[in-house]
Structures are given as C-alpha cells and as structure tokens.
Amino acid sequence: MKENTINDSQADMQTDKSEWLEENNCPMTNALKIIGGKWKLLLLNSISKECPARFGELRKKMQDITHATLTLQLRELERDGIIERKAYAEAPPKVEYKLTTLGQTLIPIIRALCDWGEAYKSHQQKAGACTV
Structure with a gap:
C-alpha cells in the first residue's frame, strides 16, 4: 500500500518554490529588476x-557602453515606464x-546614492591616509 506522504525531494521543491515566490514579491527585488544592472542608474x-538627453x-558620457547595450537599456527603461522616447x-x-x-520619483534615490558614493570615497581616502 502506498503512503500519501511528501518525500524529502518534494519537500525541498516546495521550499524552493516558496522561497522563489517570496524573493520575487520582495519590493527590493522588483525595484532592482527595473533599475538594476551596470548602466541603468548611470543613464537615469x-x-x-x-x-x-539625446542618444x-x-x-x-558612457564611453564604455556599446551601442547595442545602450539601445537595449534605454528600451527596457522605456518599456518599464521610467523614461519616454521622442523621435523627430x-x-x-x-x-x-x-x-x-514615475522616473522623476527616482531622482531623490539617485541623489542619495551619489551622496553615499561621495561619503564612501571620502571615508576610503581618510582610511588610506591613516595607513602606515
């Protein structure tokens, strides 16, 4: 006779699924899906x-970005409602x-990140100056 119990691998799968759902419903995860990556915050x-701003x-301004990557990042930001594109x-x-x-609501966040970056740079310079 077969028992109606969940074996260990099924339990692990259910745990993985619930962790995935929790992670993907997290506001931080959602925000990073929109503005995360190497270029998006710099572009914004x-x-x-x-x-x-023109293409x-x-x-x-971002000499290390390829034409294709810039185009892709701009399209994603446009798709997500953060920027709008006007072609003449x-x-x-x-x-x-x-x-x-909606994109303008990111300005205080971008400024805060810039301020933090400056503070960190200053901290690192002071820490480096103290090293003998």
Missing part, C-alpha cells in the same frame, strides 16, 4: 541632469529621452 542620472550625448522626423534622425513622472 545623466538623463535627469540633461533633460531631454549621442548619452553615448559620449528629420535628417539626421534626432531622438530624445526624458524621465517620465
């Missing part, structure tokens, strides 16, 4: 400072990016 910072200007019918093509109302 640039766009917030020079709004609207070429963004490319010049002229030659050569002109495209501008600006923060949406």
Whole structure:
C-alpha cells in the first residue's frame, strides 16, 4: 500500500518554490529588476541632469557602453515606464529621452546614492591616509 506522504525531494521543491515566490514579491527585488544592472542608474542620472538627453550625448558620457547595450537599456527603461522616447522626423534622425513622472520619483534615490558614493570615497581616502 502506498503512503500519501511528501518525500524529502518534494519537500525541498516546495521550499524552493516558496522561497522563489517570496524573493520575487520582495519590493527590493522588483525595484532592482527595473533599475538594476551596470548602466541603468548611470543613464537615469545623466538623463535627469540633461533633460531631454539625446542618444549621442548619452553615448559620449558612457564611453564604455556599446551601442547595442545602450539601445537595449534605454528600451527596457522605456518599456518599464521610467523614461519616454521622442523621435523627430528629420535628417539626421534626432531622438530624445526624458524621465517620465514615475522616473522623476527616482531622482531623490539617485541623489542619495551619489551622496553615499561621495561619503564612501571620502571615508576610503581618510582610511588610506591613516595607513602606515
């Protein structure tokens, strides 16, 4: 006769699934899905400072980013409602990016991160100066 019990591997699978659900419903995880990565916060910072920002200007400011990666990151931010793209019918093509109302709510967060980065840099310089 077969018992109706959960074996160890089934229990592990259920635990993994509940952890995955909890992790993916976490506000921090949701935020990082939208603005996480190497370039998005840098792009948002640039766009917030020079709004609207043109593609070429963004490319010049972030020389290490490839054309394809810049395009992808901008498209993802646009898809997620953080920036809006405006294309002008002229030659050569002109495209501008600006923060949406939702994107503007990130400005205090970006500023706080910049302030923290400055404080950390200062802390590291002081710590390095004390080293003998």
